Amino acid sequence: MGTDNVRILGERAPVWNNTLSRLTGGSVLCGRFKVYANNFNALNVGFDNGKDYIDEKYPGADITTSSHPDGGDWDAFAFAAPHKGTAQKRNFILQNVTGLLYNSEARGHAVLTEGYTGGRLDNITGIGGYHGIIIKACDVTATGIYTYSQSQNGLIIKADNFSDCGNVKVIDHYCRQKPRGTSPWFIPAVALHGIDLDTNAKPFTGPIFIGFTGASGARWHVHIGGLVPLKDVQIASISTDGMGLDGTIVGEYSYIVEGSTTASRINIGSMNVSNCAHAVYIATPEMNPQQTHITSLYAVNITGAVIRSLDHACVNIDVLDAWSVGNLYYMTQLGKIYVGDEKYSALTGPKFDTATLGGSAPALTGGWVQSEGNENFEFCLKGYRAVVKGFISSGTSAAMVSLPLSLRPSFPVRRTMMGIVSGKLVSFPCSIMDTVRTKDGSLPEGITHASLTGIKWDY
DSSP states (O other): OOOOOOEEOOOOOEEEEEEEEOEEEEEEESOEEEOOTEEEEEEEEEEEEEEHHHHHHTOOTTTTOOOOTTTSSSSSEEOOOTTTTTTEEEEEEEEEEEEEESSTTTEEEEEEEEEEEEEEEEEEEEEEEEEEEEEEEEEEEEEEEEEOOSSSSSEEEEEEEEOEEEEEEEEEEOOOOOOOTTOSSSOOOSSSSSEEEEEESSSSSEEEEEEEEEEEEEEEEEEEEEEEEEEEEEEEEEEEBOOOTTSSBBBBBEEEEEETOOOOOOEEEEEEEEEEESSSEEEOOSOOOEEEEEEEEEEEEEEEEEEEOOTOOEEEEEEEEEEEEEEEEEEEETOOOEEEEEEEEEEOOOSOOOHHHHTOOOOETTOOEEEESSSOOOEEEEEEEEEEOEEEOOOOEEEEEOOGGGGSSOOOOOEEEEETTTEEEEEEEEEESEEEETTTTOOOEEEEEEEEETTEOOO
């Protein structure tokens, strides 16, 4: 069946077989369109379930909380499995397709694709609705994916009881509050998730690859969640601007793994994050299965901590470069952060945030204080190790620097340090356990100063 350069009005009945295989040529189909068929191909088609059509066809309809009069949601286009457990169809192609919903709060999907193996999506746009574009399928390549004005999710990649999902490659994706140069009749919502990777009821059956994803005005840009463990995700580039249309910061996280999700082997190339509360948030319900590796993270205008590592989480960053940020790190006692090269400027608060949720930070202790006019005390994460520096004046205890559990070595470590004892510059041992301390816990007689510079350890 083909439609060329026409505008079709009226509801499209669900098609659960192979009788409809192709739509082509500058078409606009009004109302919901559902299909479930092998070898389906749609090119140059718009699916309009927006304000003008809904107000004419269903005046006064509650599209935000109520189901469609014919059942289901107010989807624009749905290639949908008719019920759970249905065998996946084959060979699904969408090219130059747009799905339009009533507004940001419309209950439904702009473009839903599920229940197939082998497919391609090219230049697909979803506007409005709870959800934008959904991929619940296997062996899929998608390029030019645009999501606008969703209230919940821009792009969803999901496995559940309706469809297996895995071996999905998204070349590029963009999420914005509205298309550039447009003035929607409604106030576009801030999407909860720009991208949602969700092992809802099943694990992914293969890796997930995302080349580039950009978001402007999303609360959480890349969200990883699910009811079963998730692994093998590679994202080449993430670009997040958390500034909303009204000029206020609405972005909270560029990348987030919630504490109910067990995720491992997540690799991210570059992250460029601006105008957000934080850049990275990771938590997990189990002891350190979280293996997130980020090659480079550049953060600008972050109001809180750039990286938040909560209990059991582990994040590795090769290069961290931050400018005009509140804090660099927030770590709970069981959170881990490893950094290769740490750079920052215009820090508006302490490097380690301890203001909320029981965060912990290393600090001078035992009466030791900064020696005026000398190298400042600083605790750094560099070379994937803990590094301290600074010239300090002696206190009343052998303990010089307190260490939170997350930064302690797994066994006692001994190093050599310099200090001034009885007016002479000498070297003497120090040990690292729950504190950095002189000798094995005894204070050298006559010590007045100590140099921490050069002391480093694994944690």
